[in-house]
Amino acid sequence: MLKQIPYLLLAFLYFQSCTSSQYLQNSKSSFSLTDQGSLLKFTYEEEFNELGHLASPWATNTYAGKGSFWLGKASFYKHDTLLSNRGRTYFSKTQWSDDTLLYLDYGDEQIMGLTADMHLLKLINTAKYSPTVVYKEFLKRAKETKVETKDKQAVYTLKMGSYKVNLAINTSSQDIDFISYLSYDELYGDVNTTFSYTGYQRKEGVSYPTAIKVEKINAKAIDLVNVISVEKASPKLSLLEKPTDYQLIAPTPAKAAKITVAKYNDYIHLIDLEHTDDKVLVVEFDDYMLVAEAPINPANGELIITEVKKIAPTKPIKYFVFGHHHPHYLGGLRAFVHKGATIICTEMSENYVTTIANAPHTLQPDKLEKEPIELKTQVVKDSLEIGENVKMKIYFIGEKSAHTYDYLIYYFPQDQLLFQDDLCWIAKDGPITKAGSRQVGLYNSILELNLKVDTIIQSWPVNDHKVKTIIPFSDLEKSVLMEK
Numbered sequence: 167m168l169k170q171i172p173y174l175l176l177a178f179l180y181f182q183s184c185t186s187s188q189y190l191q192n193s194k195s196s197f198s199l200t201d202q203g204s205l206l207k208f209t210y211e212e213e214f215n216e217l218g219h220l221a222s223p224w225a226t227n228t229y230a231g232k233g234s235f236w237l238g239k240a241s242f243y244k245h246d247t248l249l250s251n252r253g254r255t256y257f258s259k260t261q262w263s264d265d266t267l268l269y270l271d272y273g274d275e276q277i278m279g280l281t282a283d284m285h286l287l288k289l290i291n292t293a294k295y296s297p298t299v300v301y302k303e304f305l306k307r308a309k310e311t312k313v314e315t316k317d318k319q320a321v322y323t324l325k326m327g328s329y330k331v332n333l334a335i336n337t338s339s340q341d342i343d344f345i346s347y348l349s350y351d352e353l354y355g356d357v358n359t360t361f362s363y364t365g366y367q368r369k370e371g372v373s374y375p376t377a378i379k380v381e382k383i384n385a386k387a388i389d390l391v392n393v394i395s396v397e398k399a400s401p402k403l404s405l406l407e408k409p410t411d412y413q414l415i416a417p418t419p420a421k422a423a424k425i426t427v428a429k430y431n432d433y434i435h436l437i438d439l440e441h442t443d444d445k446v447l448v449v450e451f452d453d454y455m456l457v458a459e460a461p462i463n464p465a466n467g468e469l470i471i472t473e474v475k476k477i478a479p480t481k482p483i484k485y486f487v488f489g490h491h492h493p494h495y496l497g498g499l500r501a502f503v504h505k506g507a508t509i510i511c512t513e514m515s516e517n518y519v520t521t522i523a524n525a526p527h528t529l530q531p532d533k534l535e536k537e538p539i540e541l542k543t544q545v546v547k548d549s550l551e552i553g554e555n556v557k558m559k560i561y562f563i564g565e566k567s568a569h570t571y572d573y574l575i576y577y578f579p580q581d582q583l584l585f586q587d588d589l590c591w592i593a594k595d596g597p598i599t600k601a602g603s604r605q606v607g608l609y610n611s612i613l614e615l616n617l618k619v620d621t622i623i624q625s626w627p628v629n630d631h632k633v634k635t636i637i638p639f640s641d642l643e644k645s646v647l648m649e650k
Contacts (some may be wrong), residue, residue, distance in 0.1 A: 241261075440629070485509075586623075591624075591631075
């Protein structure tokens, strides 16, 4: 009997494997069209939420969307309208097949040039409206899938390009419960997107979900799609005209890193990152260094650290501070966490900092992923003074900035110098114009804090918008006090 156990175990595993693989095959009839050339037209409404350049971390822009999408044996079409919460209307068109992607993005007048990765990602993201296209890819490549059965679901996994995609089939109903995929975001690291399906109906010979929940950026933003109707449509559909010279294009190479370092005075240095259009503040204290701002991603943080070590090879970077939570200012903070620096932030942004610092980066490991270091933070409530011989004061102005609720500015009383991220906006050339709300907010904050300021330095932008980055305070005052 003991000799038979390995054979019985192998037989059981083989049976389990066959049973699990059948779920993928058995769902085929629920998501297939009988005629190779036929199309089904679906109408839908959606609530679309997108993380935005807004006043607080994790805030989203909300859009109300409606439109139609069409499914064929090997095609997906979509034509939709989005209405923003500011009353603006946007349109887009999508035409996808195995070898072609035509896409007219919101606000554009011409079809986008698209890469092979965009074509693949569009295939995956058709799952926002229907599981059909992704399901067919799993079916076509069934031998490449791995499957695990648990909790009344058979969860299939397939590597599609650089993306790990999961498809879960309900073992009772044979419906697809969800599709998810893992991708890399340079700020948030490994991010999961999940499309969950409920409310299945069967019409026109097809079973389809009527309610779809889309969890993006690890569920930090959520979309809701309601499929309203389905009907047969003419197979002769063309939303966009395919150019005669159509081809997928090569990816645009990233801008080469170009850095210049300028010594402002004996203890203040300014690092310009031309490839991101940012100015970074470096302050040298008696025994340590402080860095303010690090744009976009950890790689830029590492570039800044390299330059700081050239300025003061023996002094550790004790502090990293960012003026507000937008990516141009804190995107590189993980590099400074890895160096053991204390991250100075507001109470509002502390949780956001923790999320970014602790996020897995397994898809594109940075130094902090390879060598985890515990995050250290210091919260600024009203103000914080750093240094003895060299003094730097950090002030919390928050919503007075007319930009974000977590805004910080940095003041050097010895030099009557103020450094801020993106509030001043004085043109390099031409006459000074009437101040906008951000300029007024900065000016009023300086007066309320009773700061004596001769010069203001702005972090972003350095070149793109043709504004001054080193600004006499008199320019700001003139813009605020001038008549309309």
